[in-house]
Amino acid sequence: MNREARESFTAFVEARSANLIRSAYVLTGDQHAAEDLLQTVLAKTAARWRHIRENPEAYVRRAMYNEQVSRWRRRGREATVEKPPERAGRDLTGDVDLRLSLREALLALPPRKRAVLVLRYFEDLPESQVADILGCSVGTVRSQAHRALARLRELVPDAALDFEKTGS
Amino acid sequence: MTNEMLRDAFEELADEAHPVDDLAGRALRRLDARRRNRRVTGVVLAIASAVAVPWVVFGPGFGGEGSTPDVEVKPKPRPLPADTRAEAKVTLGCMRDGVPRDEMGRRRPDLGKVSDFRLLVRQQVGRQFVAAVGTGRGFVTCVGAKNVGNVSGPMFHPWQAAPGGDLWAFRGKVRLDRKVSESTADGHPYNLHQLVFGRVKPEVARLTVYWNRNRKADAAVQNGFFIARTHSRVVPAGVPGDNDIDATGMSDPDDQVTKVVAYNAAGRVVSTMTPPFPGM
Numbered sequence: 187m188n189r190e191a192r193e194s195f196t197a198f199v200e201a202r203s204a205n206l207i208r209s210a211y212v213l214t215g216d217q218h219a220a221e222d223l224l225q226t227v228l229a230k231t232a233a234r235w236r237h238i239r240e241n242p243e244a245y246v247r248r249a250m251y252n253e254q255v256s257r258w259r260r261r262g263r264e265a266t267v268e269k270p271p272e273r274a275g276r277d278l279t280g281d282v283d284l285r286l287s288l289r290e291a292l293l294a295l296p297p298r299k300r301a302v303l304v305l306r307y308f309e310d311l312p313e314s315q316v317a318d319i320l321g322c323s324v325g326t327v328r329s330q331a332h333r334a335l336a337r338l339r340e341l342v343p344d345a346a347l348d349f350e351k352t353g354s
Numbered sequence: 355m356t357n358e359m360l361r362d363a364f365e366e367l368a369d370e371a372h373p374v375d376d377l378a379g380r381a382l383r384r385l386d387a388r389r390r391n392r393r394v395t396g397v398v399l400a401i402a403s404a405v406a407v408p409w410v411v412f413g414p415g416f417g418g419e420g421s422t423p424d425v426e427v428k429p430k431p432r433p434l435p436a437d438t439r440a441e442a443k444v445t446l447g448c449m450r451d452g453v454p455r456d457e458m459g460r461r462r463p464d465l466g467k468v469s470d471f472r473l474l475v476r477q478q479v480g481r482q483f484v485a486a487v488g489t490g491r492g493f494v495t496c497v498g499a500k501n502v503g504n505v506s507g508p509m510f511h512p513w514q515a516a517p518g519g520d521l522w523a524f525r526g527k528v529r530l531d532r533k534v535s536e537s538t539a540d541g542h543p544y545n546l547h548q549l550v551f552g553r554v555k556p557e558v559a560r561l562t563v564y565w566n567r568n569r570k571a572d573a574a575v576q577n578g579f580f581i582a583r584t585h586s587r588v589v590p591a592g593v594p595g596d597n598d599i600d601a602t603g604m605s606d607p608d609d610q611v612t613k614v615v616a617y618n619a620a621g622r623v624v625s626t627m628t629p630p631f632p633g634m
Contacts (some may be wrong), residue, residue: 197436199378203373204578207371207372211370217370225384226384229381293367303360308361308365309618309624330407
């Protein structure tokens with residue numbers, strides 16, 4: 187990379203890093219894993235900067251989600267939680283208790299299912315874009331989202347999980 | 355529980371993430387290291403095949419991503435975006451080539467050097483611009499034009515609500531730091547810019563400031579900061595609406611912010627604030 191390309195890459199990362207680390211954290215559930223994921227993806231982004239500088243954000247997001255799913259595949263399927271997440275004692279408000287359970291349940295989802303939910307509900311993207319990012323069909327996105335939500339209902343039975351249709 | 359609760363759960367999870375210092379530098383170093391390793395590996399393989407060595411042993415550090423020698427960087431407190439050359443020129447103009455002085459005109463070495471200041475956010479207003487520059491210690495609002503660095507002398511304001519030096523550790527999505535009347539750079543003595551400057555969390559992509567008398571202004575949102583501007587004029591003292599008569603018999607108008615609404619990239623409202631605004 188020449189100096190000008192490095193400067194524009196650095197400017198892009200500095201402007202977007204706060205947002206990207208949040209997405210990476212939601213995907214991985216861990217600060218170190220999120221940083222490592224982001225560094226890996228940004229190194230790849232820098233290598234292709236000449237070709238993607240017009241719209242780097244889309245490339246970074248696609249690379250981040252696919253890298254995370256690939257890592258999961260390389261490592262083998264994670265053991266999913268069979269029991270509802272344990273709670274650290276009843277909270278007076280119940281609502282806090284529920285949110286903690288939901289947090290644990292989200293982290294217990296396999297990365298691909300979690301990625302689908304993150305893209306749909308955290309990034310607010312329509313199914314077509316989720317499919318585009320993950321390189322699969324809209325039907326696959328729907329089925330993954332359906333299964334992920336069903337799993338959440340199992341893991342957090344106290345919650346009246348009444349999600350809107352995932353279609354858009 | 356609805357989609358909203360799921361979104362909130364993700365947002366809360368995302369709030370646990372800490373900002374990463376020098377992410378671009380780390381990524382570039384990782385890329386450089388990977389390319390170096392590839393080159394070294396290529397040379398080793400070439401030598402190995404040339405001398406027909408039947409096997410090649412790669413020592414630790416060749417290939418794999420985990421072995422790339424990232425340089426350990428000490429985290430800097432309160433990281434702010436680096437200025438490009440053009441931005442540095444704006445920053446210098448806003449600072450009028452020197453750090454602010456106190457009421458007696460004395461230097462304030464505690465505020466750092468001019469080179470410590472960065473352009474935080476800037477909005478073009480016709481031929482003028484409004485901006486804020488700052489350091490980890492505080493900020494200066496600025497009105498300028500092509501040949502005007504800053505209409506007024508730089509006035510320094512320390513950051514409030516930044517525990518541990520983290521400028522984005524405030525509660526909620528938006529923090530309003532300053533509402534200020536600034537003279538315009540068009541030379542007209544009665545024209546004013548009413549500015550609102552503050553900080554936003556990463557999920558805020560757009561922000562609108564509503565004023566009394568049915569006015570609203572879309573803010574510029576950059577680098578986790580925002581600045582919004584609306585036009586105003588000083589009015590003769592004694593007319594309804596004035597609140598601060600000065601020695602010339604003129605008064606700043608009674609411009610009040612009535613609402614601040616922040617949106618995410620998808621256009622969804624993520625924060626709505628109404629008076630009283632903490633910090634202002």
